[in-house]
Amino acid sequence: MSVFDRFGNWVRGGQVWGSVFRHGVPRDRRTRAMAILSNVFLHLHPVAIRKSGIRLSFTWCMGGLTFFLFLIEVVTGVLLMFYYRPTVEYAYFDIEGLRAHVTLGLLREMHRWGAHAMVIAIWLHMLRVFLTGSYKPPREFNWSIGVILLVLTLLLSFTGYLLPWDQLAMWAITVGSNMARATPLLGHEGPLASLVMVGDVPLVHAGDDARFGLLAGTFVGPNALLRFYVLHCVFIPVVATILIAVHFWRIRKDGGVSGPL
Amino acid sequence: MxxxxxxxxxxxxxxxxxxxxxxxxxxxxxxxxxxxxxxxxxxxxxxxxxxxxxxxxxxxxxxxxxxxxxxxxxxxxxxxxxxxxxxxxxxxxxxxxxxxxxxxxxxxxxxxxxxxxxxxxAGSDDKVLVWPDLVYIELIALVFCTVALMVWTVILRAPLEQPADPSVAPNPAKAPWYFLGLQELLVYFDPWIAGVLLPGLIVVGLIAIPYMDKNPRGNxxxxxxxxxxxxxxxxxxxxxxxxxxxxxxxxxxxxxxNFFGPYEYWDPHRPAALVNINLAQIFWVQMLGRGIPTEGFAFIPHYVIRELPGIVILVFYFLVLPGILRRTVFNRMGNQMGAVRYHLMAQLFLWMAFVPIKMVLRWTLNFKYFVAITEFFLNF
Known part of the structure; x- marks a missing residue:
């Protein structure tokens, strides 16, 4: 027995290791089941799973990769928040300084490309689920949650697009948010909005319509930057996290990865 | 050019x-x-x-x-x-x-x-243990994903253009890439349809898929x-x-x-010589050879008379056509689904088909609106 094996056995036999991992080395059926059951992260999984459900050509692992990319976005995003101030005075130059002066300034690249990759991954996940008919009973509700998560992913990417506060950001968000002023009844250029008035006073105008609610102003300005920052860093991620939890839990409750009935 | x-x-x-x-x-x-x-x-x-x-x-x-x-x-x-x-x-x-x-x-x-x-x-009863069979697949997938993302991160810098300037609009101003399909719809539909109604229908339609699809096979x-x-x-x-x-x-x-071929220079001064025409123009002027109606009749406002041909077509398309399809091509499916599911599916399906129909009409006939009640921004 080499010195490394003896050291390994000494570590695994000690009180510290035993307090963290409450099972032996996963080499037999019982300890392998314990490895899943006694770990808060791994117990997202069942102990045993349908053989066809783990073939890579069946699942493409796209749902898992979408979640993994979400985690990468959370980690890189939190690190970016140390350097970035969501005000018109600082936002652009913080990003510029990040790439020029900060060690590991590549984090912004990873955050941005990870976001694009997440959008692609979640589409492919939806494609896979559709083409295997996995939305069919009993998984209808989980598909619906998945659609909401897809929308949230797009909104996360969209709100993040504004934060560098460069020309690309500002005008892409201008194009996107201009749609909101055409909301029926709620946008000042939307159909029927001109009918909503008290006497001669229009109730829906540029200063209070749906677009104003989104941007906190009539143009993409400082208020919009702050609003998108809070939506991007706090509100949408929290909602997405809750729905991801429900999504995963329902996979288990609805019978695990789908297969022929 | x-x-x-x-x-x-x-x-x-x-x-x-x-x-x-x-x-x-x-x-x-x-x-x-x-x-x-x-x-x-x-x-x-x-x-x-x-x-x-x-x-x-x-x-x-x-x-x-x-x-x-x-x-x-x-x-x-x-x-x-x-x-x-x-x-x-x-x-x-x-x-x-x-x-x-x-x-x-x-x-x-x-x-x-x-x-x-x-x-x-097949063989859904064949079960394997998640540890080690699945967790190792997951680990390898994560490693590959991380490596691919790191390579992408190192070789390609994230874009950073000039600081935002509300007075200098880029041409073209494009939405983020995943929304470009919706931005393209703005060419054919008013913003409230392209930017609000159709995205809403897409989300509702996707959520409704499992409740409309009553085909028990292929699960x-x-x-x-x-x-x-x-x-x-x-x-x-x-x-x-x-x-x-x-x-x-x-x-x-x-x-x-404007449209540019893949190998064409993006010339910002290229004129767009497109005059798009509404159905009212085609019907009253080109087919009947008279002016577009400007007078109302009794209690009917003039714009209803003006847009009558378009209103008839749209009423037929969205309200009559589902019933005809129900008795013909969707007969078996309609029986399987029941009335409520069928009509929900038919409306979503016809809206989805409405998009390419309007796109093709625009490209071939310079067609603009079936119904154009500009008085209330109600254009279809």
Whole structure:
């Protein structure tokens, strides 16, 4: 027995290791089941799973990769928040300084490309689920949650697009948010909005319509930057996290990865 | 107008220019759209043959060759090397690969079912332990994903343009790439339809899919024969109305949202000599040879009379057509679904079909609105 094996056995036999991992080395059926059951992260999984459900050509692992990319976005995003101030005075130059002066300034690249990759991954996940008919009973509700998560992913990417506060950001968000002023009844250029008035006073105008609610102003300005920052860093991620939890839990409750009935 | 310099290489300059002109031509909206739809149709009709590995390899090589040779053209290259357009190249390859993977397995399963053999996914009672079989697959997938993302991170810088300036509007001003399909719809629909109603219907429609699809077969395995209608409809939505429109909006829409061929210089001064006409104009002026009605009749306002032909067509399309389809092509499906499900499905389906109908009418007849009640921004 080499010195490394003896050291390994000494570590695994000690009180510290035993307090963290409450099972032996996963080499037999019982300890392998314990490895899943006694770990808060791994117990997202069942102990045993349908053989066809783990073939890579069946699942493409796209749902898992979408979640993994979400985690990468959370980690890189939190690190970016140390350097970035969501005000018109600082936002652009913080990003510029990040790439020029900060060690590991590549984090912004990873955050941005990870976001694009997440959008692609979640589409492919939806494609896979559709083409295997996995939305069919009993998984209808989980598909619906998945659609909401897809929308949230797009909104996360969209709100993040504004934060560098460069020309690309500002005008892409201008194009996107201009749609909101055409909301029926709620946008000042939307159909029927001109009918909503008290006497001669229009109730829906540029200063209070749906677009104003989104941007906190009539143009993409400082208020919009702050609003998108809070939506991007706090509100949408929290909602997405809750729905991801429900999504995963329902996979288990609805019978695990789908297969022929 | 082709301002691209002859790129040399495999083809002589004149051949190369003739080929580029031809490709620019077939990328014009109506050809691009027709060829995409025809391509999808051929793929779905011949999926058993077309997904054979040899055919897939040829398709991959041909596409890559065309893409790489196209990148020799300075105008095309300037579009694909934009950092935020790189995901679109990645997406095209991934969507192509996974469509192949899915339909290959569907072809294999469909052949197995035809000859009475068990499905690839059969044997649902065969269970394996998650540790180690699944957790190691997951670990390897995460490692590959991380490595790919790191490589992408190191070799490509995230874009950072000039500081935001509300007084200098870029031309074209494009939405983020995943919304370019919706931005393309703005050409054919008013903003409240393209930007609010249609996205809303997309989300509602996607959520409603499992509640409308009462076909009990094809649950949990790849197949096409058992779910032809559902898969074809979804493929039209996913491939044509989503991916193809994004590719179109990225590569072929230039300044002023004008169409430009892939090898054309984005000339911001190119005029758009399009005069679009409404159905009222076609009906009252061109067909009846009289003026557009400006007078109301009794209690009916003039705009209702003016837009009567369009109103009749739309009422027929959205209210009468579902009933006709119910008795004909959707007969069996309608019986399976019941009235409420069927009419929900029919409305969503007809709205989805309304998009390409209006696009084709615009490209062929310069058609603008069926109904244009501009008095209330109510234009369809």
């Amino acid at each position: 082709t301002m691209a310099l002859p790129s040399g290489g495999l083809l002589a300059a004149s051949d190369s220019n003739a080929l580029k002109d031809f490709i620019n031509l077939i990328c014009e909206p109506h050809w691009f759209f027709i060829i995409s739809c025809a391509g999808l149709g051929v793929f779905l009709a011949g999926y058993r043959t077309l997904t054979k590995p040899a055919v897939a390899w040829i398709a991959l090589v041909v596409f890559t060759l065309a893409y790489v040779l196209s990148a020799l053209d300075p105008d095309f290259r300037s579009i694909i090397v934009k950092p935020d357009n790189v995901p679109i190249t990645i997406m095209m390859y991934l969507v192509g690969f996974f469509l192949w993977l899915a339909f290959r397995q569907a072809a294999v399963n469909d052949e197995k079912m035809a000859s009475g053999r068990p499905l690839t996914e 949990g395995y790849y197949t096409f024969v058992e779910r032809r209608f559902a898969i074809t409809t979804f493929m039209v939505g996913f491939v044509i109305l989503w991916v193809v429109l994004i590719v179109f909006g990225t590569f072929l829409r230039g300044p002023n949202w």
